[in-house]
Amino acid sequence: MTISLQSVSRVFADSESGTEMVALQDIDLAIADNEFCALLGPSGCGKTTILNLVAGFDMPSSGRILVDGRPVMAPGPDRGVIFQSLSLFPWLSALDNLLFGPRVRGLDLKAERHRAQELIRMVGLEGFQHHLPHELSGGMQQRVAIARVLMNEPSVLLADEPFAALDEYTRRAMQEEFSRIWQRTRATVVFVTHNIEEAIFLADRIVVMGRKPGRIKAVLTIDMPRPRSRTSERVMELTRQALDLIQPEVAI
Ligand SMILES: Nc1ncnc2c1ncn2[C@@H]1O[C@H](COP(=O)(O)OP(=O)(O)OP(=O)(O)O)[C@@H](O)[C@H]1O
Numbered sequence: 001m002t003i004s005l006q007s008v009s010r011v012f013a014d015s016e017s018g019t020e021m022v023a024l025q026d027i028d029l030a031i032a033d034n035e036f037c038a039l040l041g042p043s044g045c046g047k048t049t050i051l052n053l054v055a056g057f058d059m060p061s062s063g064r065i066l067v068d069g070r071p072v073m074a075p076g077p078d079r080g081v082i083f084q085s086l087s088l089f090p091w092l093s094a095l096d097n098l099l100f101g102p103r104v105r106g107l108d109l110k111a112e113r114h115r116a117q118e119l120i121r122m123v124g125l126e127g128f129q130h131h132l133p134h135e136l137s138g139g140m141q142q143r144v145a146i147a148r149v150l151m152n153e154p155s156v157l158l159a160d161e162p163f164a165a166l167d168e169y170t171r172r173a174m175q176e177e178f179s180r181i182w183q184r185t186r187a188t189v190v191f192v193t194h195n196i197e198e199a200i201f202l203a204d205r206i207v208v209m210g211r212k213p214g215r216i217k218a219v220l221t222i223d224m225p226r227p228r229s230r231t232s233e234r235v236m237e238l239t240r241q242a243l244d245l246i247q248p249e250v251a252i
């Protein structure tokens, strides 16, 4: 599915001061079907706001957002959202977390159980399907959360710093896993991160944003085949480019 943001602005009113806060100003962005697009930028530049708009959790103040050519009016099963914080049901096993949605929707649980087991294998959690979330590491929990979103077979995956809470090593392993999963499912991905290395490792294009007001500063195309190196000359060059774009935006 394609995603298109056309002159999108989002203004928040501060009820206390009576002032307006321009979180996003005139965002134009076209994301192709099956593209992996990363949103990179300093805190407060509007990354989460964009994700919320595409997810249908929020509406733009002006402009429009189309998914597969149709205006976004509400959240829908075509768009799966992965959050930073773990959002599993703590009293359900990994497998039952995956089956929660299908159960609520009254689907044939026998077939769904089979799919859930396949997804659990795909995210590398075979043998852990009967564990409760607290019996799993943070990385494993996040893999369950990703598998749970994939149960709905969304055409669009919206991820908001999904690996930010993980340690460096787990994070890298998860990036590799996520890249593999994306190459298999070929969903259109919008992936928010603060992490330049992560964006370069994963994305087809990186949208670099600036703040006050939130806007697009530049779009970098990552023209490297997968699986990717993390240390090549080209990676260093792209890292430098991204840093040069972001550093002036950082307020200290
Ligand atoms: N519901 C809201 N009401 C008022 N202001 C908001 C609301 N949501 C976001 N904002 C403001 O809009 C701006 C952009 O916020 P947003 O959360 O999209 O940034 P971000 O890029 O995701 O930041 P971070 O990297 O810290 O997650 C911020 O200044 C924020 O305070």
Ligand SMILES: [Mg+2]
Binding pocket: 047, 048, 049, 160
């Ligand atoms: Mg955010």
